[in-house]
Amino acid sequence: MWPQIVSGVIGGVLALLGVLVTQRRADRRELKQWERERERERQVWAREDVARSYDHRREAYIEFMQEWERHFNMVYNARYSDSGYNPEPDHDWMDSLQERYVAVQLFGTEPARKKALEAMLSLDKVARLDEEFLSARTVLEEFGSQARSDLKIPDDPVLKLTQ
Numbered sequence: 001m002w003p004q005i006v007s008g009v010i011g012g013v014l015a016l017l018g019v020l021v022t023q024r025r026a027d028r029r030e031l032k033q034w035e036r037e038r039e040r041e042r043q044v045w046a047r048e049d050v051a052r053s054y055d056h057r058r059e060a061y062i063e064f065m066q067e068w069e070r071h072f073n074m075v076y077n078a079r080y081s082d083s084g085y086n087p088e089p090d091h092d093w094m095d096s097l098q099e100r101y102v103a104v105q106l107f108g109t110e111p112a113r114k115k116a117l118e119a120m121l122s123l124d125k126v127a128r129l130d131e132e133f134l135s136a137r138t139v140l141e142e143f144g145s146q147a148r149s150d151l152k153i154p155d156d157p158v159l160k161l162t163q
Contacts, residue, residue: 053107054151060103061147064116067100068123068140075127094124109150115143 071094097120104116122139125131148154 056103057107057109058151060100060107061112061151064097064100064104064119065140065144065147067097068119071097071123072126072133072136072140075123076133093127094120097123109146112143112146112150115139115146119143 101116101120105113108116119136119140119142122131122136126133126136
């Protein structure tokens with residue numbers, strides 16, 4: 001009778017050990033799978049963040065350039081209109097451009113932020129008759145070149161596509 005009890009206990013202990021080992025392996029496998037899924041999610045989130053940043057940056061650059069062009073045309077038209085030109089514009093004449101510059105400061109790269117500031121200062125100098133139109137346009141073109149570089153847009157997309 002004792003041998004039967006001992007063999008039953010040993011069999012039960014071995015069965016319990018088998019279950020524990022199997023469960024431990026399953027837990028490890030599940031943990032590794034969970035870690036892989038979390039890493040995949042992190043990568044997806046990172047790609048989405050990059051895409052979102054790219055969209056915000058692109059929008060900030062475009063809006064800044066459009067607003068700069070609007071102000072440039074406003075100065076140009078005022079200077080060559082028949083009503084005369086006042087080289088001292090209102091103190092708030094660049095407010096809407098400065099609002100666009102804030103977005104460039106937030107989403108733009110350091111070189112783009114510097115070029116945008118240079119473009120604003122150059123435009124202000126043009127309005128005050130301290131600088132020529134062409135030099136201000138050149139500064140904006142430098143900003144545009146930096147923006148294309150930041151956004152990975154070739155300087156001449158037509159040439160890049162045909163080569």
